[in-house]
Amino acid sequence: MSIQKILLLATFFIAAHAHALTTQEAQGIALGEADTRVEALNKAAVSADDKTVAFIQALSDDAVKTSGSQLFVVKDGKAFDPVSGAEKTLPPDAEDVINPNLVRSELDNALAALKLLSKDETQRREALKTLAGENSEARLPLIEKAWAVETVPALKSQLELMRATILLGSSDKAKRLEAAALLAASNNPATKTALIERLGSESDPDVMVALKAALAKVEASLAWGDKLGAVFSGISLGSILLLVALGLAITYGLMGVINMAHGELMMIGAYATYVVQGLFQKYLPGAFDWYLLAAVPVAFMASALVGAALERGVIRFLYGRPLETLLATWGISLMLQQAVRSIFGAQNVGVENPVWMSGGVQVLGNLSLPYNRLVIIGFAVAVLLGMAFLISKTRLGLFVRGVTQNRPIASCMGVNTARIDTYAFALGSGIAGLAGCALSQVGNVGPDLGQGYIVDAFMVVVLGGVGQLAGTVYAALGLGILNKFLEGWVGAVLAKIAVLVFIIVFIQKRPQGIFAMKGRSAEA
Amino acid sequence: MTTPTLTSPSATPVALPVKGPLLTRTGWSAFVVALIVVCAVAPVLNLWVPEGSPLHMSTYAVALLGKIMCYAIAALAMDLIWGYTGILSLGHGVFFALGGYTMGMYLMRQIGADGNYKSNLPDFMVFLDWKTLPWHWTFSDSFAATLFLIVAVPAVVAFVFGYFAFRSRIKGVYFSIITQAMTFAAMLLFFRNETGFGGNNGFTDFKRILDIPIATPSMRMTLFVMSGLTLLGFFLFAKWLVGSKFGRVLQAIRDAETRVMFSGYNPLGYKLTIWVISAVMCAVAGALYVPQVGIINPGEMSPANSIEIAIWAAVGGRASLIGPIVGAFIVNGAKSWLTVAYPEFWLYFLGALFIGVTLFLPNGVVGLVKKLRKGSEQ
Numbered sequence: 001m002s003i004q005k006i007l008l009l010a011t012f013f014i015a016a017h018a019h020a021l022t023t024q025e026a027q028g029i030a031l032g033e034a035d036t037r038v039e040a041l042n043k044a045a046v047s048a049d050d051k052t053v054a055f056i057q058a059l060s061d062d063a064v065k066t067s068g069s070q071l072f073v074v075k076d077g078k079a080f081d082p083v084s085g086a087e088k089t090l091p092p093d094a095e096d097v098i099n100p101n102l103v104r105s106e107l108d109n110a111l112a113a114l115k116l117l118s119k120d121e122t123q124r125r126e127a128l129k130t131l132a133g134e135n136s137e138a139r140l141p142l143i144e145k146a147w148a149v150e151t152v153p154a155l156k157s158q159l160e161l162m163r164a165t166i167l168l169g170s171s172d173k174a175k176r177l178e179a180a181a182l183l184a185a186s187n188n189p190a191t192k193t194a195l196i197e198r199l200g201s202e203s204d205p206d207v208m209v210a211l212k213a214a215l216a217k218v219e220a221s222l223a224w225g226d227k228l229g230a231v232f233s234g235i236s237l238g239s240i241l242l243l244v245a246l247g248l249a250i251t252y253g254l255m256g257v258i259n260m261a262h263g264e265l266m267m268i269g270a271y272a273t274y275v276v277q278g279l280f281q282k283y284l285p286g287a288f289d290w291y292l293l294a295a296v297p298v299a300f301m302a303s304a305l306v307g308a309a310l311e312r313g314v315i316r317f318l319y320g321r322p323l324e325t326l327l328a329t330w331g332i333s334l335m336l337q338q339a340v341r342s343i344f345g346a347q348n349v350g351v352e353n354p355v356w357m358s359g360g361v362q363v364l365g366n367l368s369l370p371y372n373r374l375v376i377i378g379f380a381v382a383v384l385l386g387m388a389f390l391i392s393k394t395r396l397g398l399f400v401r402g403v404t405q406n407r408p409i410a411s412c413m414g415v416n417t418a419r420i421d422t423y424a425f426a427l428g429s430g431i432a433g434l435a436g437c438a439l440s441q442v443g444n445v446g447p448d449l450g451q452g453y454i455v456d457a458f459m460v461v462v463l464g465g466v467g468q469l470a471g472t473v474y475a476a477l478g479l480g481i482l483n484k485f486l487e488g489w490v491g492a493v494l495a496k497i498a499v500l501v502f503i504i505v506f507i508q509k510r511p512q513g514i515f516a517m518k519g520r521s522a523e524a
Numbered sequence: 525m526t527t528p529t530l531t532s533p534s535a536t537p538v539a540l541p542v543k544g545p546l547l548t549r550t551g552w553s554a555f556v557v558a559l560i561v562v563c564a565v566a567p568v569l570n571l572w573v574p575e576g577s578p579l580h581m582s583t584y585a586v587a588l589l590g591k592i593m594c595y596a597i598a599a600l601a602m603d604l605i606w607g608y609t610g611i612l613s614l615g616h617g618v619f620f621a622l623g624g625y626t627m628g629m630y631l632m633r634q635i636g637a638d639g640n641y642k643s644n645l646p647d648f649m650v651f652l653d654w655k656t657l658p659w660h661w662t663f664s665d666s667f668a669a670t671l672f673l674i675v676a677v678p679a680v681v682a683f684v685f686g687y688f689a690f691r692s693r694i695k696g697v698y699f700s701i702i703t704q705a706m707t708f709a710a711m712l713l714f715f716r717n718e719t720g721f722g723g724n725n726g727f728t729d730f731k732r733i734l735d736i737p738i739a740t741p742s743m744r745m746t747l748f749v750m751s752g753l754t755l756l757g758f759f760l761f762a763k764w765l766v767g768s769k770f771g772r773v774l775q776a777i778r779d780a781e782t783r784v785m786f787s788g789y790n791p792l793g794y795k796l797t798i799w800v801i802s803a804v805m806c807a808v809a810g811a812l813y814v815p816q817v818g819i820i821n822p823g824e825m826s827p828a829n830s831i832e833i834a835i836w837a838a839v840g841g842r843a844s845l846i847g848p849i850v851g852a853f854i855v856n857g858a859k860s861w862l863t864v865a866y867p868e869f870w871l872y873f874l875g876a877l878f879i880g881v882t883l884f885l886p887n888g889v890v891g892l893v894k895k896l897r898k899g900s901e902q
Binding site: 497 | 606688689694700702705706713831834835872875877886
């Protein structure tokens with residue numbers, strides 16, 4: 001780290017109550033046995049001024065040399081006295097100060113702890129993150145000091161939590177009781193672990209009672225977070241399933257085409273996103289954050305064009321022969337996968353979240369809603385509404401419905417049924433591309449991206465009832481939430497198996513899905 | 525007033541199709557030739573003709589052909605259910621793998637204490653720190669019980685699954701997709717370590733079968749002959765089955781299931797029977813396959829594998845019994861050549877095969893040959 005950086009860092013720290021670094025202190029921190037050095041370091045850190053900080057930073061950067069009991073901070077080939085800052089000549093026998101691992105980690109922790117006093121809020125926030133899980137009692141004075149001057153409520157409560165967690169390990173009974181009372185209000189999963197740990201080694205009955213009461217309260221508030229978290233991830237999974245299944249709801253639900261290459265059309269959408277990302281990186285690095293907006297229509301068009309080509313080239317000749325369609329589209333899916341492997345390589349490619357999609361909203365201590373998931377939920381709703389509008393209100397939608405309901409009559413009315421087939425299939429494929437674009441933001445993008453979703457997608461359409469948009473929505477959300485709740489109980493794989501078994505049993509009872517088609521078309 | 529007398533059914537002449545011979549004269553000759561090739565020619569060429577001779581059949585060829593014959597049995601099983609009954613199963617890989625796993629459990633026990641950990645338990649159980657065999661391994665040390673289970677386990681699974689599926693009259697694509705879900709779920713289940721099937725790695729490193737070392741040329745040849753005999757036996761059985769009244773009802777179900785029902789037949793029993801028979805045949809193929817390739821893992825249950833069985837049948841020609849066997853040889857021959865010579869083209873080829881056969885060859889290669897022959901006769 002350069003001298004400018006060190007100085008910059010040092011200016012962040014408040015000088016209040018600080019006293020200047022003394023030579024004695026500096027020697028204590030830098031020389032002697034590891035244990036005594038750590039002790040001296042912690043003592044100095046409580047009342048640190050910017051010189052102390054600079055010195056600790058220099059130690060951490062291995063920029064301190066020693067000769068006898070004299071210390072030198074070396075910067076840019078010159079040596080300075082750490083206390084006075086005056087330039088000195090480096091004696092020829094000067095040696096590097098060696099930091100054992102223990103000291104090194106303590107130095108870093110001390111630096112982080114000192115950052116708690118920084119004037120910059122982001123610095124303080126980061127320091128809190130670094131220190132999370134670091135419950136050494138030696139840090140207590142600094143944390144208490146930071147807590148006293150902290151003004152941002154969120155950070156203050158975090159500091160308080162940290163303080164209480166440290167107090168939990170105190171040898172003073174009153175302090176442990178105080179800590180238990182403080183921690184009861186927490187809804188942080190780490191608190192639960194800390195409480196359970198302490199319970200294991202606690203011997204005082206009063207404290208044990210207090211700890212148990214605190215644990216019960218924390219668990220109660222955590223349970224809420226867990227439940228809401230499961231619902232949210234269920235909705236999130238449901239939104240992805242919905243996006244995946246919406247395209248199928250057109251190609252399979254309305255047109256009756258079993259398209260096993262649907263997953264690969266999603267893969268094309270994801271790769272289109274990847275390509276757009278690459279183009280933005282190369283030609284428009286300034287607008288990189290908005291590449292996703294450009295990727296959405298590109299992904300749609302790429303998949304729609306491939307879909308249209310498939311319909312014209314292969315699927316058209318197989319209408320009315322569902323099993324053959326199934327096999328032929330499976331063949332198409334194999335070729336598309338291999339084509340992507342040939343072009344982009346067999347490895348997964350990296351698609352980054354734009355900055356505005358990373359991070360999340362912290363709702364409860366153990367419940368945070370990532371922005372990318374929220375955006376995808378919104379996106380799924382938008383696609384659903386758009387599609388519902390297209391199918392029910394537009395001329396194209398009218399034609400599509402007409403052709404699927406009664407092809408000869410639609411044809412008699414002058415509808416070019418062949419063209420409508422192509423449009424409808426391209427639309428379904430394009431929506432698959434949109435799903436792929438969304439998936440690229442939450443999962444891996446690789447040649448077998450589609451394979452993992454194709455079974456799920458068919459399950460959603462079959463469960464929801466063929467030809468039913470509403471059914472597809474309910475099925476997607478229902479399966480998503482069911483899956484996530486089961487995951488909480490039995491783990492991901494068994495949950496998946498349970499869901500598949502559930503669908504198989506459900507189809508026994510209601511072969512037509514949740515919403516059966518009524519009337520004549522039901523028998524077709 | 526005369527009441528019109530109902531003619532008794534026997535009075536109307538019912539034109540029962542004449543029951544032809546099981547195989548034609550040429551058919552039988554071809555069958556005998558195949559039998560001789562499998563039982564005599566191949567063993568002689570492999571075991572007694574010296575290695576340098578151009579007539580020598582290499583171990584690689586024995587392994588490859590033995591494997592393909594197992595695939596051909598699976599394709600034949602697929603043909604019975606798809607070609608003759610019109611039910612496309614995308615889950616036959618499960619039955620193939622169940623047969624394979626049952627055999628694999630026996631082979632794992634045959635390793636005895638010669639594994640890496642020198643324990644009586646299979647290596648993967650030692651690795652998982654298990655002390656005793658799980659319950660479903662109880663009979664795995666007996667060869668007779670294994671043979672029974674190879675048939676019984678898939679039969680029970682197929683019966684339960686088929687009963688529920690056919691009872692609620694799940695048909696066509698729905699059935700295909702549900703079978704695909706079944707194989708997907710089974711694959712996930714077998715991937716788990718705690719189900720006791722070796723997890724990801726499955727079973728491998730077999731050493732003996734019936735206390736005889738498994739990797740010797742003569743043992744390989746024995747397995748090869750066994751596969752060939754099974755294939756030929758199943759072929760005759762299938763031929764007899766589809767020619768029987770039962771087989772004709774199956775074909776009627778394929779062509780017009782509602783009409784079959786209106787004629788007073790309940791398709792459930794017929795469909796269920798052929799479904800179970802097909803599953804068992806597939807399982808036997810799997811059981812013969814595992815000792816020859818020396819490994820079984822959950823990958824065999826992946827949906828892709830099951831659908832490949834369907835393409836063997838489709839390429840050769842559905843609704844003919846020789847077709848799927850020919851198809852299995854063509855596709856897998858091409859696979860073993862292409863994956864070595866042009867690995868990146870294999871999937872293109874397979875994909876093109878799926879599309880080409882469905883678009884241009886609805887009756888497969890056998891159908892094409894028949895058509896050409898008819899054309900040249902006219």
